[in-house]
Amino acid sequence: MxxxxxxxxxxxxxxxxxxxxxxxxxxxxxxxxxxNRALFEELYTFFDQYPPMKGFLETHDPDFQEVMTRVFLFKNSTMRQRLDAVEHHFTILRQFFSDDVIKEIYWGKGYTLWQSQDAANPLKVRLIFDTGQRKEGFLSLYLYSREDMLYHFNFRFDYNKAGEPALYIGTLQGSKEGLELTKEITKKLFGYRPKNFILYLLRIFTQTLGIKDLYAITDAGFYTNSHILRGNRSKKTSLDVFWKEEGAEATPSEEFYWQMPITEKRRKYDDIPSRKRNLFRKRYLLMDDIIPDYIAHVKELFRDDFRPTPSAIDEAAITEKPADYDPIEAPKTQE
Incomplete structure (x- = not known):
């Protein structure tokens, strides 16, 4: 001890x-x-017996231990709950990814999962661990334009009440100085807001891992609500409206999380105003180009013996499409 x-x-x-x-x-x-020395000893023993993270707390990121003593992740979380979250996250992570991949994520610089080849729209998506974001989760998916961060999700893997691996979103954060850049990128994505785009990519990530359940923190469940008096440190940005726009629903099994659909439904011809049909067509064709490459890069991180059945098949992931394919399914003939 x-x-x-x-x-x-x-x-x-x-x-x-x-x-x-x-x-x-x-x-x-x-x-x-x-x-709570016994819980700390459990943490140390867990990492000592977990090859990709052995020595992490001692030599690389001692600050990570702050997760044990501060009320992070969700409202009124206990040290036992946070330790369980750490152990569950890394246990699940090793079911998905190789030890070398885990070490690169947590000791190195992480992985680029997709990068635009369009010099006029230089977007990049990276999977990393950012120790400064450990308050809301233990992994992050970042969207950059060149080196400027647009949005990122902080999340963790955990077991839901049914005992199945699930993905829990702790927050979505955008750049404070990125409003004009966000408007520019929205135009280049044919009206697709960057925060919707990165949520779409997180959903594809979830599907590719074979995970069936995706949860997002509620405003009421955010960890800063653990204290009555927090002054200007309280959460100022509401995410509930955005989650609900994306189909989030309350679930009795999760006190502090919405359940999110793992798929994003494409709008079709009759659901789109005529003036916007060409815009949506171009957007979906762009996604058809992006998603297969993105999925391929995610799969490159898998353990050799991990071959999941995708929990959903997104239309953009289907590479063999008929010659007359139209992503919004325009009628074949019109009067």
């Missing part, structure tokens, strides 16, 4: 004697850690 001095040194290593707030957090970390 680690000594009391170990936890004090960890607390000082994470926070440092920089100011009153950091000193206070160091003390809180220390008190909570020594009061």
């Amino acid at each position: 680690h000594s009391i001095s170990h936890f004090w040194n960890v607390s000082r290593g994470i926070y440092g004697p920089r100011n009153f707030k950091e000193n206070k957090r160091a003390v809180v970390f220390f008190v909570r850690a020594i009061s």
